[in-house]
Amino acid sequence: MSLTQLEYFVAVAxxxxxxxxxxxxxxxxxxxxxxxxxxxxxxxxxxxERSTRGMQLTAEGERLLRHAxxxxxxxxxxxxxxxxxx
Amino acid sequence: MSLTQLEYFVAVAxxxxxxxxxxxxxxxxxxxxxxxxxxxxxxxxxxxERSTRGMQLTAEGERLLRHAxxxxxxxxxxxxxxxxxx
DNA sequence: GCGCTCCATACCCAATCGGTATTGGCGAGC
DNA sequence: GCTCGCCAATACCGATTGGGTATGGAGCGC
Numbered sequence: 419m420s421l422t423q424l425e426y427f428v429a430v431a432x433x434x435x436x437x438x439x440x441x442x443x444x445x446x447x448x449x450x451x452x453x454x455x456x457x458x459x460x461x462x463x464x465x466x467e468r469s470t471r472g473m474q475l476t477a478e479g480e481r482l483l484r485h486a487x488x489x490x491x492x493x494x495x496x497x498x499x500x501x502x503x504x
Numbered sequence: 505m506s507l508t509q510l511e512y513f514v515a516v517a518x519x520x521x522x523x524x525x526x527x528x529x530x531x532x533x534x535x536x537x538x539x540x541x542x543x544x545x546x547x548x549x550x551x552x553e554r555s556t557r558g559m560q561l562t563a564e565g566e567r568l569l570r571h572a573x574x575x576x577x578x579x580x581x582x583x584x585x586x587x588x589x590x
Numbered sequence: 591g592c593g594c595t596c597c598a599t600a601c602c603c604a605a606t607c608g609g610t611a612t613t614g615g616c617g618a619g620c
Numbered sequence: 621g622c623t624c625g626c627c628a629a630t631a632c633c634g635a636t637t638g639g640g641t642a643t644g645g646a647g648c649g650c
Binding site for chain 2: 481485493
């Protein structure tokens with residue numbers, strides 16, 4: 419599991435679409451699809467329901483979404499913590 | 505910044521030595537040195553005082569250590585969160 | 591049925607990461 | 621004070637990973 423995967427996952431969840439998420443993250447669609455898939459494989463969990471309309475979070479996906487946001491928030495705060503302390 | 509870098513950083517901090525940290529993480533010493541260096545560069549912070557005896561945390565390093573442990577704990581909990589909820 | 595819009599897959603190339611070999615620097619011991 | 625030993629740092633190379641382009645397959649709307 420990588421921070422990039424978590425970022426991609428959150429982007430897909432927020433946009434309901436791999437394609438739109440890819441745009442937001444400035445990458446093309448296939449890498450986005452692959453990372454989501456890799457995350458699902460690693461967690462042995464289906465995170466999204468796929469359809470031709472887009473991607474919709476499963477219950478497991480919802481749980482991961484909240485958790486992933488926490489992780490990313492913490493990581494985002496790192497430079498400030500290092501400099502000013504916390 | 506990657507989770508691997510944070511893991512390596514914590515290992516060096518806990519062992520006071522790049523060499524010992526490398527053993528604990530089952531990698532060789534040069535990659536460990538490089539990742540620590542990359543982390544310092546990215547954060548624009550000196551995390552360790554180097555000597556021929558080993559590595560000692562700076563004040564900034566101490567702050568990062570606590571923060572990094574939080575991040576890694578959260579990440580470690582991810583599979584449980586996804587499965588059982590949180 | 592046709593076309594459009596999705597996600598999934600195949601293939602290739604570039605970037606990243608780790609390993610081996612080596613260097614440089616500092617302290618300990620004789 | 622010179623050598624030996626231990627440590628981190630660097631150079632170089634091979635392997636792995638990650639992203640891009642091109643393409644396929646499936647479902648919805650007209």
